[in-house]
Amino acid sequence: MDRSSILHRILLLFLISACVAEIKELKISRDSRPVILFEKFGFTMRGFVDIAVSDVSVSSSLSSPDPSLLGFFLLSDEKLIQAIYGSQQEIPSSNPNPDGDASCVLSSPFVNPLFTFRDLSQSLPSFYNHSFPITHPDEYGLYFANCAAESQVSMSVHTKMYNVNADGFRDYLSVGLASVPSIYFFFAFVYAVFLAVWIYFSLWKNRLSAHRIHQIMSGLLLAKALNLICAAEDQHYIRVTGTPHGWDVLFYLFQFVKGILLFTVIILIGTGWSFLKPFLQEREKKVLMIVIPLQVIANISSVVIGETGPFIQDWVTWNQVFLFIDIICCCAIMFPIVWSIRTLRETSKTDGKAARTLAKLTLFRQFYIVLIGYLYFTRIVVYALKTIAAYQYRWVSVAAEEAASFAFYTFIFYTFRPVERNQYFVLDDEEEEAAEVALREVDFEL
Missing domain, CATH: 1.20.1070 (Rhopdopsin 7-helix transmembrane proteins)
Incomplete structure (x- = not known):
């Protein structure tokens, strides 16, 4: 599935989703969808996304998939339309994912890639835990992209999306x-x-x-x-x-x-x-x-x-x-x-x-x-x-x-x-x- 089709599917998820952000423990088993929306959240200048991924396994009926073709990214309402129309044009040379497929949504200059499976720990079971600060306040959707053909993903995902108030306390509700x-x-x-x-x-x-x-x-x-x-x-x-x-x-x-x-x-x-x-x-x-x-x-x-x-x-x-x-x-x-x-x-x-x-x-x-x-x-x-x-x-x-x-x-x-x-x-x-x-x-x- 090309990037344009994936972005149109993201648009559908944006239009019908109305999620309440909170701490979530999610289990994905043998999922082959090209894009998965986890949740949406409105961030301030002091917003953070914490993601912990464990028990990761990828199976494919073809050759071993490139781990750089699977990963998490953020996409805002503001950049969504640009991403859809931009997908019809040539990808700029400043590709954020140079080793990946140019048709993968993770390679789009309009998304904010967080990490790919290439960044996961090599130990078993695979584990990754990181906190990502938000540099531009907006409402973002947290997505997982699977651009590897004929592949299925299983993993456990722990997410936190929150804003830090002036008093230092976390606010887990969207702005x-x-x-x-x-x-x-x-x-x-x-x-x-x-x-x-x-x-x-x-x-x-x-x-x-x-x-x-x-x-x-x-x-x-x-x-x-x-x-x-x-x-x-x-x-x-x-x-x-x-x-x-x-x-x-x-x-x-x-x-x-x-x-x-x-x-x-x-x-x-x-x-x-x-x-x-x-x-x-x-x-x-x-x-x-x-x-x-x-x-x-x-x-x-x-x-x-x-x-x-x-x-x-x-x-x-x-x-x-x-x-x-x-x-x-x-x-x-x-x-x-x-x-x-x-x-x-x-x-x-x-x-x-x-x-x-x-x-x-x-x-x-x-x-x-x-x-x-x-x-x-x-x-x-x-x-x-x-x-x-x-x-x-x-x-x-x-x-x-x-x-x-x-x-x-x-x-x-x-x-x-x-x-x-x-x-x-x-x-x-x-x-x-x-x-x-x-x-x-x-x-x-x-």
Whole structure:
């Protein structure tokens, strides 16, 4: 595989990767990929990359591979495009790897080679341990390149990527993520207050008007708050020590619970369960039976992506699986809302309660529009922010996602709160006549 193909593969990894840098112990076994991304990290002027490689073995179906064709290198976003276009031109005579193949990415003048297997110790098992200072602040990806044809590599790799603060302490979070723990702590506190207010006003003060759905909504708020607390602790310990100290397990646990409860609440509200009717129809049960297992798979995918990183061979596939499942779930939860709107429109022709029906139609239409906006923002806009924002401002996408989520939660909890006399259902004769005219003139087609 030539250098141009390798660099285009690197570009794909850059676009879909979102790694959390920390101390990593990685094991690679008989891997033949031409390029492997270990992680990405935003460095300051006092950044370092520590790499320890051991138990190295290279096998090939051809002759013994040249060790200078296998090695580690750094590549920044700034130099990536230059490297791709530069690969089409003649390599300058000042080749950083003069003994290697000119088509190897390690020979590109746009990458920052760290070391090749030629630099490894000759003792058995092969071992190499070195710390590399960063001379130019930027976001870099740490890669391993295998330019030897028909060869497979096995090795154990221990990596540390960090910045040294002015006080001498190491910061294992990328520059753009340094403020993420504080963001998570802030929103965890906000949701804790939200939960306390919800319990007091909805489940206690208006307990006679509360439905079973409101208890499930309370569980959702609790899971969200706990998820954010664990996320904050997870990021804090990674920043200070390089490892999550077990907080990642709790984070994934509450993320799993929160994800299932969120989609369940959206579906139950969309079907009108506990608001319009105390039961679920067969088709609505099928949606729940589809979405909940898919959410389980999505959470498993999330764990694989978060705990392993892009160095595993099927990491790109897992990303695609997670995206596909997420799209299916987002589409599936729309159907109950559409069914409720159509049912209300049909009912309005026969029940003689035009004002109440119009109010319900307005309510569900608003819910439908807000839900689409929320899903679009958190799935597309947030991803765009992660991709296009400068590495120093990656925290912006986290803050934007949490702010959008809080706005969405506030809308659905306020709109569907338990109240003694809901404004949507207060009727008088004038409203009834106006609603009958509106129902005849307004088309609520989606």
